[in-house]
Amino acid sequence: MSDRFEPVIIGFTCNWCSYRAADLAGTSRIKYPPNVRLIRLMCTGRLDPTFVLKAFSEGADGVLIAGCHPGECHYLEQNYKALRRYQLMTRTLAQFGIVPERLRLTWASAAEGARFAEEIATMVEEVRQVGPLNWPTRPVPRVEQASGGAA
Amino acid sequence: MSKPKFAMYWASACGGCEIAVLNIDEKILDLDANFEVAFWPAAMDVKYKEVEAMDDESILVTLFNGSIRTDENEHMAHLLRRKSKLLVAFGSCANEGCIPGLANLSPREGIFECAYTSPSTENPDHLRPRSAWQAPEGTLTLTPLQSVVRTLDQVVEVDYHVPGCPPESHQIAAVLDVLIAVVKGEAELPPKGAVLGAGDSTVCDECTRKRDIKRISKLSRIQELPMLNTEDCLLEQGLMCSGPATRSGCNSRCPNVGAPCIGCYGAAPGVLDQGARLMTAIASVVDEKEPAAIDKVLDGLPDPAGTFYRFSLAHSLLRANRAALAEKP
Ligand code: SF4
Ligand code: SF4
Ligand code: FES
Numbered sequence: 001m002s003d004r005f006e007p008v009i010i011g012f013t014c015n016w017c018s019y020r021a022a023d024l025a026g027t028s029r030i031k032y033p034p035n036v037r038l039i040r041l042m043c044t045g046r047l048d049p050t051f052v053l054k055a056f057s058e059g060a061d062g063v064l065i066a067g068c069h070p071g072e073c074h075y076l077e078q079n080y081k082a083l084r085r086y087q088l089m090t091r092t093l094a095q096f097g098i099v100p101e102r103l104r105l106t107w108a109s110a111a112e113g114a115r116f117a118e119e120i121a122t123m124v125e126e127v128r129q130v131g132p133l134n135w136p137t138r139p140v141p142r143v144e145q146a147s148g149g150a151a
Numbered sequence: 152m153s154k155p156k157f158a159m160y161w162a163s164a165c166g167g168c169e170i171a172v173l174n175i176d177e178k179i180l181d182l183d184a185n186f187e188v189a190f191w192p193a194a195m196d197v198k199y200k201e202v203e204a205m206d207d208e209s210i211l212v213t214l215f216n217g218s219i220r221t222d223e224n225e226h227m228a229h230l231l232r233r234k235s236k237l238l239v240a241f242g243s244c245a246n247e248g249c250i251p252g253l254a255n256l257s258p259r260e261g262i263f264e265c266a267y268t269s270p271s272t273e274n275p276d277h278l279r280p281r282s283a284w285q286a287p288e289g290t291l292t293l294t295p296l297q298s299v300v301r302t303l304d305q306v307v308e309v310d311y312h313v314p315g316c317p318p319e320s321h322q323i324a325a326v327l328d329v330l331i332a333v334v335k336g337e338a339e340l341p342p343k344g345a346v347l348g349a350g351d352s353t354v355c356d357e358c359t360r361k362r363d364i365k366r367i368s369k370l371s372r373i374q375e376l377p378m379l380n381t382e383d384c385l386l387e388q389g390l391m392c393s394g395p396a397t398r399s400g401c402n403s404r405c406p407n408v409g410a411p412c413i414g415c416y417g418a419a420p421g422v423l424d425q426g427a428r429l430m431t432a433i434a435s436v437v438d439e440k441e442p443a444a445i446d447k448v449l450d451g452l453p454d455p456a457g458t459f460y461r462f463s464l465a466h467s468l469l470r471a472n473r474a475a476l477a478e479k480p
Contacts (some may be wrong), residue, residue, distance in 0.1 A: 048427065049430040049431060050423050050427040052427075054423075054471065056468075057468045057469055057470075077440075081435060081475040083442065083445065084433075085434075087442065087446060087449060088430045088434055091449060091455050092426065092456050092459065095256055095455065096471075097472045097474055133469055136476045
């Protein structure tokens with residue numbers, strides 16, 4: 001056992017491409033790090049920024065969003081919407097002290113099992129470099145019932 | 152029979168909530184007719200010691216406005232929780248952190264730096280506030296600033312929520328009417344945890360401006376758009392408007408007069424995180440597909456976190472900047 005930091009990464013994948021790419025990677029026995037927990041959406045257009053914030057606030061060290069290549073979304077232009085959300089989230093998250101390495105957007109077609117696996121490996125390495133996020137779960141009260149307070 | 156007791160307290164707030172309560176005109180007489188005001192620092196002089204001496208739960212209802220920023224705020228939240236049967240988080244600060252909550256984007260040192268050392272501050276001796284100071288006459292104390300702003304319900308249990316910055320006067324009057332009807336035995340208390348004095352949809356739903364799935368290729372600030380028209384949705388005219396994610400209740404006051412909604416009624420029902428919903432809304436209207444072009448539009452929004460979470464940062468999923476959260480409380 002090494003005590004190397006193993007980041008937890010939540011991966012939101014589109015049903016039509018990237019999820020199949022991950023599947024293909026699996027059936028072709030392409031190895032990729034086990035750090036990513038994949039969650040299948042019908043399309044990246046369903047990716048509500050709330051999901052990303054929830055993942056970070058509840059223990060994820062990184063979030064991966066993977067959809068169909070530009071122009072190939074099965075619901076027309078939803079992956080462009082995902083791209084805009086991603087760019088906006090990156091800017092907003094920076095103000096919270098969450099570095100861009102922790103949120104990654106990638107495109108992968110159903111045939112790109114090997115590329116998708118590589119993409120995951122790269123992300124795991126990058127997140128490992130920036131270290132654990134450990135978002136505090138709740139604000140800690142400081143003053144107990146009796147004490148404190150200028151009167 | 153003696154009248155039930157009423158209290159109102161301000162923690163870290165601007166005082167606007169108190170003014171809003173006084174703005175209910177002659178309704179204030181109904182308050183006086185039906186309640187004994189036991190504690191209300193903005194209106195009368197009652198010492199904290201006197202509140203401490205009251206029996207637990209002897210105040211029927213306390214309207215608590217302001218966020219929890221200092222040890223004193225926290226102490227008062229616990230004290231008033233103990234002394235009150237019903238504790239109401241009143242106004243945006245108590246509910247969601249409001250403008251004071253924006254300080255959560257900096258660690259404490261950044262706040263002090265900005266307030267006491269920035270170029271606009273005349274402070275040659277680099278003075279900083281301290282929690283204790285030895286004066287010849289004795290020790291002077293100042294309540295310490297905590298690492299982050301918290302909302303009332305992050306500190307104690309809250310019975311009801313009244314949103315708004317400040318809550319609209321007609322909504323405050325309606326809330327008082329409910330309380331008075333309960334006191335008179337004419338109505339039941341609303342279910343615990345209820346949001347009172349607000350609507351249950353979004354500001355967009357109340358707004359009468361025309362929406363037309365128009366896409367925008369530029370985000371501007373209001374002063375950069377001299378030709379705002381009076382009929383169309385402001386977001387579609389290129390202004391950041393928080394209406395899509397904000398709770399209704401104000402009759403879309405701001406867009407009615409040509410100013411975008413800045414989100415003061417907080418997250419709309421069913422919206423977990425007001426900022427996340429606004430990111431969705433903005434990403435939907437921007438009419439670009441290339442990363443560089445998208446970035447150019449987004450440059451029109453120089454402070455996204457401060458804009459999307461102007462009122463709800465302290466109650467958002469992330470609540471504060473990482474460095475601020477990591478500091479000792
Ligand atoms: S975005 Fe603003 S201006 Fe447009 S409909 Fe909603 S509240 Fe009205
Ligand atoms: S329009 Fe928005 S900012 Fe204006 S009062 Fe209503 S909720 Fe508040
Ligand atoms: S269907 Fe794959 S991104 Fe839309």
